[in-house]
Amino acid sequence: MEASDSRNISSDREKELEQRKIDALAEFAAGAGHEINNPLAVISGHAQILLRETDDPNQAYHLGIILGQVKRAYEMIADIRTFARPPLPQICALDLSLFWDDFIQNQKKICEDHSVDLQCEFAEMEDLRSYQIFSDPSFLQAILIPLVRNSLDALPNGGTIQIHSSFSISSQNDQGILSVDFSDNGPGIPAEIREQIFSPYFSGRSAGRGLGFGLPKVWRLLQQLNGSIVPLDPEDQKIGCGWHLEIPLMIK
Numbered sequence: 001m002e003a004s005d006s007r008n009i010s011s012d013r014e015k016e017l018e019q020r021k022i023d024a025l026a027e028f029a030a031g032a033g034h035e036i037n038n039p040l041a042v043i044s045g046h047a048q049i050l051l052r053e054t055d056d057p058n059q060a061y062h063l064g065i066i067l068g069q070v071k072r073a074y075e076m077i078a079d080i081r082t083f084a085r086p087p088l089p090q091i092c093a094l095d096l097s098l099f100w101d102d103f104i105q106n107q108k109k110i111c112e113d114h115s116v117d118l119q120c121e122f123a124e125m126e127d128l129r130s131y132q133i134f135s136d137p138s139f140l141q142a143i144l145i146p147l148v149r150n151s152l153d154a155l156p157n158g159g160t161i162q163i164h165s166s167f168s169i170s171s172q173n174d175q176g177i178l179s180v181d182f183s184d185n186g187p188g189i190p191a192e193i194r195e196q197i198f199s200p201y202f203s204g205r206s207a208g209r210g211l212g213f214g215l216p217k218v219w220r221l222l223q224q225l226n227g228s229i230v231p232l233d234p235e236d237q238k239i240g241c242g243w244h245l246e247i248p249l250m251i252k
Contacts, residue, residue: 023084030081037074040070044070083216089225096178100165114155116158122166122167123166131176134250135247135249143245149214150215154186155184155185160184161182165180177249181245182245231243
């Protein structure tokens with residue numbers, strides 16, 4: 001057997017194993033989600049009743065913590081379900097310039113509340129006027145927003161987030177490509193865990209930067225759009241953490 005054939009077989013086996021893991025996660029999420037959501041609903045319901053009835057600020061504070069943690073548990077289960085069985089994108093006409101402006105303005109407000117400076121640049125905007133662009137705006141939001149949140153979590157004392165984006169046309173298939181370089185000056189991701197950051201079975205919190213489930217979900221949704229995300233080399237960017245995204249867009 002030639003070396004190339006051996007590599008192909010190995011790659012196919014790795015993909016098959018990965019798919020089996022995802023299928024197992026989907027089965028777990030469906031069953032565990034139902035079993036866990038029921039007691040969470042009971043806890044949440046009783047906590048809300050007690051919160052409405054109490055006049056004690058200290059008790060209200062602790063009930064608020066309980067409700068916050070219940071909401072967090074709901075979100076974790078939803079993230080697992082999304083990763084295991086992501087929805088299909090709903091493609092529609094998209095004004096990319098308007099979408100990007102709205103996204104940046106909304107995120108700037110959130111960053112300001114965390115004393116973080118959001119710096120943005122969108123190159124080659126004039127090219128957008130020549131094409132009719134199609135994508136799923138909810139998918140794009142679900143891909144981009146977790147990256148902002150991840151950086152905010154890594155910048156509790158303030159800092160800087162930079163987003164450099166451009167729109168181009170692929171010479172291979174006349175497809176639009178939204179390229180996004182996303183970086184912050186928080187703690188970076190150690191080289192030894194960089195290959196695991198998109199795995200739902202791995203958490204980078206012990207490495208000094210809380211990754212949570214956001215990055216695996218971003219990677220999974222990008223798969224649905226035939227896109228990609230890779231870490232930027234920290235030696236190239238000279239700052240904490242960064243990503244390069246390629247998001248295909250249909251054009252006419």
